[in-house]
Amino acid sequence: MPFAIYVLGLAVFAQGTSEFMLSGLGPDIASDLNVSLPAAGALTSAFAVGMIVGAPLMALLSMRWPQRRALLVFLTAFLAVHVVGALTTNFAVLLATRVVGALANAGFLAVGLATATGMVSPGAKGRATSALLGGVTLACVAGVPAGALLGQVWGWRSAFWAVALVSVPALFAIVRSVPRSEAVKAVKAVEAPGARGELRALRGPRLLVTLGLGMLVNAATFCTFTYLTPLITHVSGIGQPWVPAVLALFGLGSFAGVTVAGRWSDARPMLVLVPGGLALLVGWSLLSMGAHSAVAAVVLVLVQGTLSFGVGSTLITRALYEAAEAPALGGAFATAALNVGAAVGPALGGLTLGAGLGYRSPVWVSALLVALAIVTAGVAAPAYRAATAAR
Template structure:
């Protein structure tokens, strides 16, 4: 894999850390600005909404800019708004910085996904995606827990400063490591692809299906991931110190899953979906019924992280394959699919907490979301996930 892919992964790590770190900073932020926990939680919602809106918007605005310049601008903009968040004394302004940070993150990820697809051979998009998303999985393993720890020891402002500093080597790496012609399609296109043509690609039935599947699987992942803490301390009865351990264990599993799946998602995407999908469903059901047993909980958190990211990254790779006719907007469609799930999954899971299932409601919600995805995917498997050389046109 080209070195430039790992440069992009560093930036994805910094941005992923910023996205996940708020889970451990909400109480401190609420106290600092004298607002309720619920109000402080709006920072997470603002970021998710900004990601969903920002992916297609930023990709469309920047589609004619050189990829290297665009990526560097998004990273530097991300750093600047974190500095603003670190020094502001206004909660409204802090909320605004989260929206702008999300727009920069969404724009970067949309362009990075499209760029990554041009840095490798056409049949290796899944491997390239695995490298890129490894930045996100490492953020769940180390970045988010470290950010929460820094916030606990030095205050949430120190975490914002840390994210800003992480962006600097990423910006330098992009300037030095990304080729000047990165992001330019390797396909012969005698007629320029207009924005209208790229947007029209979203209406392709197969593309719509894989976007829906990616959103469902990612919603299932974040539905339980977001509410692992009450499962750990409530259902399993463990001390609060176990929460970052469990989160890191989930992140370790996700890293393994996305890495292993990257070796198969190009050549055998149908096999990955057919194997990981049912196992993921059974795993969420097992977690919902066995989370009270510590050993089972720890084992299932790791395996669910691996299966969820193996399946999710494969589906995102399928989005990139199916949106080849949208060379600059394809990454935006993949980013939107990821973040519709990231925003919708926790919202669905939150509604289950007041049900009879209690703390385990999110795991049951994840089970249902994956079941719906399988009902849609399995009958259409040969169409939405053909092997290389067997694509159905």
């Protein structure tokens, strides 16, 4: 893999840390800025909305820019809003920085996917994608727990400063490692009909089904991950001090899943998707039924992290292959689909908790979402095979 791809992964690590770290900082932010805890929770929702809207919008706006310029603009904006967020004493300003930061994050990830896959051979998109998304999984393993620790020791603002500081070396490394002449077709100067042509290419049924499956699998992942802490503390009986370790274990599994998918998703994606999807369904069901056992819960957290990100990253890779005629916007719509899932899943899990169905209920929702993905894939398979044979 070109060194520049790992540089992009460093920036994605900082952005992934920013996206998830507020789960442990909300109470401190609410207390410091004199707002309610639900209001502080809106910071997470604002980031999710910004990611969903920002991925296609920022990719469209940056289509006329060289890739390196787009990456530098988005990362600079991301860095700047975290400095503002660390300094502000106004909740409305902090909320605005989360929206702008999400837009910049979405734009960077969309262009980054196009850049990474454009730097490798046409048959190595999966490896490039896994190297880039490894930054997100490492954020779960190290970035989020570190952000929570910084918040406990030096206050929530220190976590914002840390994200900004990690972004600085990535910024300079992009200047040095992403060549000025790297003109992957995804972001070269195009006329308006080029953008319309890419949008037309994104209407393909195979691509839409793949994006839908990615959304469902990611919704299942974040439905349980969002409410994993109350599950393992109230049902599994794991003590609060061990929660960061269990969350990091999920992150380790996700890193393993992305790594394995990177090796197989190019040439043998079905070896990941078919058994992985079925195992994912079984795993969520087992976690819900066996959550009363701390040992079973810990093992299944690792397994489900591996399966979730292995299947999810493989679906992203397949979406990029299906969107070959839309290289600039394919990654953007894949990013948007994943973030729709990241927003829908926790919302559904929250509804079951609000209805008094217990801490296991979000895990059952995850199982149902994966089951829906499997049924959707089964229904679409004959048409998929027919379209492939007709090519």
